[in-house]
Amino acid sequence: MSSEITIRGLSPLTESCPADEAQLAELLTLAGAGGAACYIAGGLTKQDWGPAPARIDRLVSTAGLSGCSDVDPDNLTLSAAPGTTVAEARERAHAVDRILPLDPGHPGRATIGGVVATGDQGARAAGYGGLRDLVLGVRATLADGSAVKFGGRTMKNVTGYDMTKLFVGSFGILGVITEATFRLLPRFDSQAVAILPLPSLDEAKASVARIIASYLQPLALEVISADALPPDFASSTAKLPGGRAATGAPAAGGRPLLLAGFSGHRAAVDRSIKEVTEAHPGVAAQVLRDDAAETLYEHLAASGPEAGGDRLGLRASVPISRALDMVAAAQTCAASNGLSVGFRAGAARGRVDLLLATRDGSGPNTDAWFASVLSHMRAQAVSMGGSLFVTGGAALLPGGYDAWGDVGPSLAIMKRIKERFDPTGILNPGRFVGGI
Amino acid sequence: MTRTLGERLRAIVGQKNVLDKLVELQTYEYDAYLERSVPRAVVFVETTEQVSRVLKILADEGIPFVPRGCGTNLSGGSLALDGAVVLEMGRMNKVLEIDIPNQHMTVQVGIFNLDISTILSPLGYYYAPDPASQKACSLGGNIAENAGGPHCFKYGVTSNHVLGVEVVLAGGEIVWLGGKNADPLGLDLTGTFVGSEGTLGIATTAILRILRKPEAVKTLLAVCDSLEDGGNVVSAIVAAGLMPATLEMVDNRTINAIEDSMACGFPREAAAVLLIELDGLRDGMEEMAEAITSLCKASGVPEVRVAKDEDERQALWRGRKGAFGSISRLAPNYMVADGTVPRTKLPEALRRVGEIGCRYDIRIASVFHAGDGNLHPLLLFDSRDPADREKVMAAGMEVLRVCAELGGTVSGEHGIGVEKLAALPLVFTDDDLRAQGLVKEAFDPKGLANPGKLLQRTGNGAGADGSAAQAARAEVPAGV
Numbered sequence: 001m002s003s004e005i006t007i008r009g010l011s012p013l014t015e016s017c018p019a020d021e022a023q024l025a026e027l028l029t030l031a032g033a034g035g036a037a038c039y040i041a042g043g044l045t046k047q048d049w050g051p052a053p054a055r056i057d058r059l060v061s062t063a064g065l066s067g068c069s070d071v072d073p074d075n076l077t078l079s080a081a082p083g084t085t086v087a088e089a090r091e092r093a094h095a096v097d098r099i100l101p102l103d104p105g106h107p108g109r110a111t112i113g114g115v116v117a118t119g120d121q122g123a124r125a126a127g128y129g130g131l132r133d134l135v136l137g138v139r140a141t142l143a144d145g146s147a148v149k150f151g152g153r154t155m156k157n158v159t160g161y162d163m164t165k166l167f168v169g170s171f172g173i174l175g176v177i178t179e180a181t182f183r184l185l186p187r188f189d190s191q192a193v194a195i196l197p198l199p200s201l202d203e204a205k206a207s208v209a210r211i212i213a214s215y216l217q218p219l220a221l222e223v224i225s226a227d228a229l230p231p232d233f234a235s236s237t238a239k240l241p242g243g244r245a246a247t248g249a250p251a252a253g254g255r256p257l258l259l260a261g262f263s264g265h266r267a268a269v270d271r272s273i274k275e276v277t278e279a280h281p282g283v284a285a286q287v288l289r290d291d292a293a294e295t296l297y298e299h300l301a302a303s304g305p306e307a308g309g310d311r312l313g314l315r316a317s318v319p320i321s322r323a324l325d326m327v328a329a330a331q332t333c334a335a336s337n338g339l340s341v342g343f344r345a346g347a348a349r350g351r352v353d354l355l356l357a358t359r360d361g362s363g364p365n366t367d368a369w370f371a372s373v374l375s376h377m378r379a380q381a382v383s384m385g386g387s388l389f390v391t392g393g394a395a396l397l398p399g400g401y402d403a404w405g406d407v408g409p410s411l412a413i414m415k416r417i418k419e420r421f422d423p424t425g426i427l428n429p430g431r432f433v434g435g436i
Numbered sequence: 437m438t439r440t441l442g443e444r445l446r447a448i449v450g451q452k453n454v455l456d457k458l459v460e461l462q463t464y465e466y467d468a469y470l471e472r473s474v475p476r477a478v479v480f481v482e483t484t485e486q487v488s489r490v491l492k493i494l495a496d497e498g499i500p501f502v503p504r505g506c507g508t509n510l511s512g513g514s515l516a517l518d519g520a521v522v523l524e525m526g527r528m529n530k531v532l533e534i535d536i537p538n539q540h541m542t543v544q545v546g547i548f549n550l551d552i553s554t555i556l557s558p559l560g561y562y563y564a565p566d567p568a569s570q571k572a573c574s575l576g577g578n579i580a581e582n583a584g585g586p587h588c589f590k591y592g593v594t595s596n597h598v599l600g601v602e603v604v605l606a607g608g609e610i611v612w613l614g615g616k617n618a619d620p621l622g623l624d625l626t627g628t629f630v631g632s633e634g635t636l637g638i639a640t641t642a643i644l645r646i647l648r649k650p651e652a653v654k655t656l657l658a659v660c661d662s663l664e665d666g667g668n669v670v671s672a673i674v675a676a677g678l679m680p681a682t683l684e685m686v687d688n689r690t691i692n693a694i695e696d697s698m699a700c701g702f703p704r705e706a707a708a709v710l711l712i713e714l715d716g717l718r719d720g721m722e723e724m725a726e727a728i729t730s731l732c733k734a735s736g737v738p739e740v741r742v743a744k745d746e747d748e749r750q751a752l753w754r755g756r757k758g759a760f761g762s763i764s765r766l767a768p769n770y771m772v773a774d775g776t777v778p779r780t781k782l783p784e785a786l787r788r789v790g791e792i793g794c795r796y797d798i799r800i801a802s803v804f805h806a807g808d809g810n811l812h813p814l815l816l817f818d819s820r821d822p823a824d825r826e827k828v829m830a831a832g833m834e835v836l837r838v839c840a841e842l843g844g845t846v847s848g849e850h851g852i853g854v855e856k857l858a859a860l861p862l863v864f865t866d867d868d869l870r871a872q873g874l875v876k877e878a879f880d881p882k883g884l885a886n887p888g889k890l891l892q893r894t895g896n897g898a899g900a901d902g903s904a905a906q907a908a909r910a911e912v913p914a915g916v
Contacts, residue, residue, distance in 0.1 A: 074671055075778040075809075097677075119619065130618060132627055133596050146867040154776040155808045156593060156848040158582045158631050159856075159863055160890065161872045165595065165627025169619075186677030209537065215651035215717055265720030272717070317619035321537035349618050386617040407622045409611045414623045416878035421871070433622040 005059060007039055008052035008394065012059035019064040021178050025145035028176070031058055031426050032143055038426050040172035042082065042114030045106045048307060048392040049118060049315075050171070051403040054430025062113045065178060068092045070153075076184040077136060077153045082113025082177050089182075098184040101128035107301055113177045119169035122301050126348035127219035127263060132168045134183050140167060140175035143422040153181050166417070172428040173436055174421040190266035191219065193293040194276050195286040196258040197226070201331070204256045205324040208347040210279060211260060212320065216272045220261035220297070221348040223324060225341070256327075259300075261293060300344075307392020311357040312370055314377055318386030320350040329380040330354045337373060350386065356393075367398040378405050404433040441497060445479050445521075448489045453480040464522050467507040467514035469855055470771070470819060475502070475516030480524045484602060484610055484640040487523060491638070492608030494521055500884045501606070503638040505546065505574035510772055511853025513580065513633045517888040525576050528640060531555060540599055540616060542643050545576030549583075552644070561646045564591040567849070568757040579639050582631030584849035586682040586711075586756065589807030591647070593849065595630040600643035603629060603636070606884040616643055628875060633851050634886035636879035652718035653681075654725050655743040655752060658710040658732045659703050663687060663802070666708045667783040668735040670806045673712070674779070676731060678724060683807030684711040684756055690801045690814075693762040700755030701748065703739075710737075710806065711756055759803045760814070766801065767816035773832045775839030776848035779809040788838045789813045796831040810848035811839070837862055852890045860892065 005015065013036075018024040031038050036057035041047075062083035070079040073096040080089045086100075086107040093100035104110045104120040114120075116138065119131040128134065137151030150163035167174060198204045204223045211221060262272040277285040288296050307313025316326050323345040334341040334356055342355040356373060358365055374390065374397065381388035382405070390403040407414070411434040418425075418436045430436075445454045455461060455478040465472045476499065481487050494501050500520040507514050516522050529546035536559060543552065549570040553562040566585035567573060577583070579601065584593045591597075600614030614626030629636055660666040666685050673680065686694070686709055691702045702709055714724055729740045743749040755762075763770050777785045786802065789811065793800040799816040813835055817828040836846040840862035847856055860869060872891055879885070887893075 072778065072780075074675060074780045076674060077778070129592075129596070132624055133592055142867075142871065146871075148865070148868045148871045150868065150871075152843070152845050152863070153778050154810075154844050154848065156584050156588060156776050156805070156810050157845045158849055158851050159845045159847045160852065160860065160869070161875050162582065162595060162627055162631045163872060163875070165624045165630075166875065168627070169624055186674065186679060189677065212539070213536075213648070215648065217716065264716065265724060267720035267723070268717040271719040317617040319535075319538040319540070319616045320618075351619065385615060387621045389621065404621055409609070410613050410625055411622065413611070413625060413878055416881075417623060417875060420874040420878055 007041075007044075007047055007056055007059070010052065010056045012039060012056045014057070015059040015061065017061040017064040021141055021147050024060070024065070024141045024176060024178065025147060027058075027060065028141060028143055028426070029145035032145075032424050035424055036426060037429050040113070040117070040176055040428055042111030043085065043106070043109035045110045046114060046118050046120065048313070048394065050389060050431055052394065052430070053428055060176065062111060062176070069179060070181075071096055072153070073098050073184070075153065076186070077181055078184055079153070079179055079181040080112045081179055082111060084112045086110050086112065086115055093184055097187050099187060100182060101134055101185050102182070103128060103297065103301060105301055107298075112180055116168055116177055116180045117170060117172050123220040123222045123259065123297055123346065124261070125346055125351065126221045127217065128185075130349070132165055135164055135168050135180055136183055137181040138164050138167045138177055139179040140177050142175040143424065143427055147178070148175070151181065155183065171432045173418055173432045175427065188263040190269045190290065191261065191263035191293050192269050192273050192287055192289045193220065193259055193261040193296055194273050195288065196260070196277070196280055196283045198256050198258055198280070198283060201256055201324055201328055204258050207258055207279065208324065209321065211276060212348060214275065216262065216275060218260055218272075218348055219263045220259060221346070222259040222300075222344060223256050223327070223347055224259065224344045226255060226257055259296075261297070307355060308395070309393070310396070311355050311393050312373065312396050313390065313392030314354040314356070314374070314388055315391045316352040316354070316377070316381040316386055316388040318350045318352065318381055318384045320348060322384040322386065323347045323350050323352050325384060326352045326381060326386075327354070330356065330377060333373060333376055337369070339373070353391070367396060370396040371398050371401055374401065407433045441493070441499070442477065444493050445477065445490060448486055448493075449479055449481060454478070464504065464507075464516070467509040467512060469510055469512035469515070469853060470769070470825070471512050471515060471854065473515045473517050475522040476519045478522040478524055480527055482527045484604060487604045487638055487640055488608040488610050490521075490523060491604055491606060495607040495882065495884060498882070498884070500887045501638075502886045503576060503580070503634045505577035506548075506572055508569045508573045509577060509581065509853060510774070510850040511847070511855040513851050513853035513886070513889055514577075515854060517854070520887065523638060525638075525640075526574065529574070532641065534559065536561065538616065539646055540643050541646050542641060543575060544641050545574060545579065545639050547575050549573050549575060549578055556646055557649070560649050562649050563644055564597055564647055565594045568760060570757070575642060576639055579630050579642060580632065580634045581849065581851045584805065584808070584810065586684050586805060588805065589683055590679055590681045595627050597645045598626060598630050598642055599645055601626055601629055601639045602641040603639050605637040606880045606882060614643070631851075633853065633890045635876060635890050637885055650715035652716065652721050653749070654714045654721050655749040656712040656714075656725060656728060657702075657741040657743070657752060658712060658737050659706045659739040659741065660708040660710060660737050662707045663786050664783045665736045666710045666806065667786070669710055669732050669737055670782070671780060672731040672735050673728060674807075676727065678728060680712050680728070680807070681715040682711060682713040683805070685709065685804050685806040686756065686759055687802040689766070689799070690759050690763065690803055693766055693801065694755045694759055697762040697765055698754060698758055700751045702752075702755055711752055763801050763814050763816070767799070767818060769819045770801070770814040770816050771828050771832050772850065773811065773813050773815065773835035774847050774850040775836050775844055776808065776810045777839050777842045777844035779807070781842040781844065782806060782809055782811070785811055785838060785842055785844075789835055792831050792834050792838070796827050798828060798831050805848070808848065809844065811835075833859060854889060857892050
């Protein structure tokens with residue numbers, strides 16, 4: 001059927017929704033024969049990440065490949081098809097008293113295939129780890145239509161190359177993931193999040209450094225700008241069940257909020273929350289427990305900062321102690337360019353999401369100017385030993401901008417891998433690093 | 437080897453740092469597997485630059501190479517096949533950086549695994565992967581094999597703790613994969629490289645994630661009347677939502693071998709013991725230990741001992757980690773079948789392994805990472821008896837077949853090497869293997885990096901047959 005969907009301004013000629021692996025294989029084989037560029041689509045929640053594809057002839061939706069083929073609470077594994085939403089898969093784990101440790105943005109729409117392909121992991125990455133640590137096995141259909149499987153359902157597996165790692169975060173350039181198997185966690189005895197409005201970023205930096213150096217093991221350690229959240233955030237969380245109403249004023253715009261979440265034995269959680277809150281005697285902390293804490297994480301994921309329009313979205317990955325330096329650099333850059341900045345920094349992972357927006361359309365506001373902001377912020381990330389890519393707002397940037405940044409000499413290996421897996425270049429061409 | 441090659445290599449590393457006399461090379465013709473193969477030469481390298489220059493020369497001459505750490509590999513991964521040159525990495529053992537605020541360290545790969553945590557200990561940190569051989573194995577080998585260890589159950593394997601790795605590719609190009617951040621750009625080549633058994637290039641330096649030492653540790657020893665009871669306890673602990681750092685089991689034969697050699701306090705009469713360690717904050721730990729004790733009792737395991745102090749705890753771990761060494765007193769040789777099954781299949785796997793032992797009339801001692809479903813049945817034999825040796829090979833393959841049938845895999849942490857090439861079709865289709873071959877081609881198009889390992893050779897029908905030919909010329913004491 002012809003497609004009505006537009007991806008980054010490109011309209012695919014056709015849209016397909018294979019119902020099984022055989023149909024997917026046939027479709028890819030045909031596309032290969034005709035040199036038709038395929039765009040692999042899940043929930044389209046990350047279509048603005050990285051550059052637009054070089055071209056799209058055929059949109060291949062994974063929506064027809066859906067459901068959890070295996071949920072094994074005793075072995076702590078769950079296998080799901082790519083079109084399954086993260087919310088649905090998490091629900092399946094929840095039903096057998098387990099946790100599927102995925103915490104991407106927009107879990108109601110984000111799919112298993114999309115999350116594995118992009119490696120998106122949010123606030124709870126501090127405790128859960130990254131996607132690469134959680135995927136035990138993948139099945140995939142390659143560009144030539146062959147169905148392959150790697151890894152399995154065991155925690156340990158050194159049988160052959162660790163191809164699972166190769167596919168996690170590969171943005172669909174090597175094949176279409178048709179199933180992923182994840183490690184599950186037992187349900188927590190207890191969990192809680194402390195929310196502390198801190199007077200300054202410096203104070204937030206000192207606080208997270210103290211937590212990281214301590215015996216505490218946070219599930220989430222986020223420093224976020226109040227304006228990266230809905231305006232009624234403080235009052236709405238105060239009303240959540242178990243939430244303790246904030247005695248002070250809600251965090252003012254620009255003041256960072258520290259979210260420190262813990263999980264495990266109730267006594268350990270209580271001690272952790274106590275240590276964090278007592279380190280800030282003058283700060284009115286809110287503590288959300290159990291279901292209320294869960295609701296907060298859901299809220300964070302569902303209300304992820306949406307770039308686009310007049311807002312440039314950036315995601316940096318830096319060594320952990322530099323996460324808030326990255327935020328400070330963004331604030332400086334924003335101040336000198338008349339921009340506002342929203343941020344979410346995963347301080348135990350070094351993940352920093354930034355949203356730079358013009359104030360009331362003021363400022364030079366040209367694409368060259370946004371390009372210079374991008375290159376400045378990227379240079380900051382690189383100088384800290386990290387990297388930075390664009391997650392939205394491509395319309396603000398000039399054509400041919402570098403959405404990913406320089407990968408370095410290992411790019412040559414990545415290109416050789418791509419050439420061998422997809423010799424006719426039909427899988428998400430142009431979407432990945434280095435124009436791959 | 438030609439005199440020219442020797443001269444060229446000596447020009448890089450110095451006169452004394454190349455071995456090429458047969459009597460010298462024989463030291464390097466084996467690892468902890470059963471086969472032997474004499475290398476063309478052994479080169480002691482001290483810098484990444486030297487590794488690069490050596491590999492460039494070898495590429496010019498079309499000569500394959502094998503990196504070698506401490507030679508503890510159990511699957512023949514360190515064997516120099518096809519007249520390969522061995523690069524001895526042991527001198528590259530320096531710590532280059534310890535970065536506490538960023539929780540990583542940069543080290544050269546020749547460092548002993550245990551030395552990493554020993555160095556970090558005064559700083560309150562440690563490196564999580566802890567293979568039982570950690571006193572004798574090096575990081576480079578751990579990276580090549582994606583080594584595990586008891587703490588994997590909670591903390592993951594080597595690949596979960598390597599952030600970046602400096603690699604010299606065949607041909608001599610030096611390239612960094614990954615880095616100091618958790619989510620670098622592009623394909624996860626670090627994750628792909630870890631566990632590649634030296635077939636994609638030589639790692640020279642690695643950036644490791646380091647962890648804060650836990651505030652408290654509690655070690656319990658469940659004394660089981662049967663292996664099955666032990667398996668049930670493991671399932672009950674997981675089902676109850678508890679997440680110990682380790683769940684390790686050893687059987688009666690192993691217990692007695694350990695007690696004979698080092699008297700660690702394992703009860704000799706027990707059918708099996710399960711070593712359970714909790715770590716984390718001290719708050720709640722006592723209650724969790726009590727919960728585990730109750731679960732043990734409910735699963736028919738009446739006796740649970742608690743290590744009273746650090747000395748007792750260390751003694752128990754000395755026993756567990758010395759298990760393989762202790763087994764050496766039971767027979768001249770052992771072969772470890774390193775299969776993995778989904779945890780719940782462990783009792784069935786153990787029963788069927790027992791049956792295989794009976795059928796082949798082979799004594800088996802079992803050590804296993806019960807939390808991970810990773811079995812290590814040690815098949816005892818005497819390699820001087822060709823019939824015994826053949827029998828053990830056949831029985832080992834049957835054990836792997838059982839693991840594959842139960843939904844597991846043929847290697848949990850010891851690698852494919854040459855040992856398990858023939859077992860790959862038990863878990864992979866031709867297409868699966870072909871796709872893996874693409875990765876090898878992309879890194880090492882000329883096939884010079886550790887040839888004959890991890891994947892069957894393609895084209896000329898060698899491979900498994902080739903390794904059998906290697907076996908035919910070897911008569912080796914294993915497990916030394």
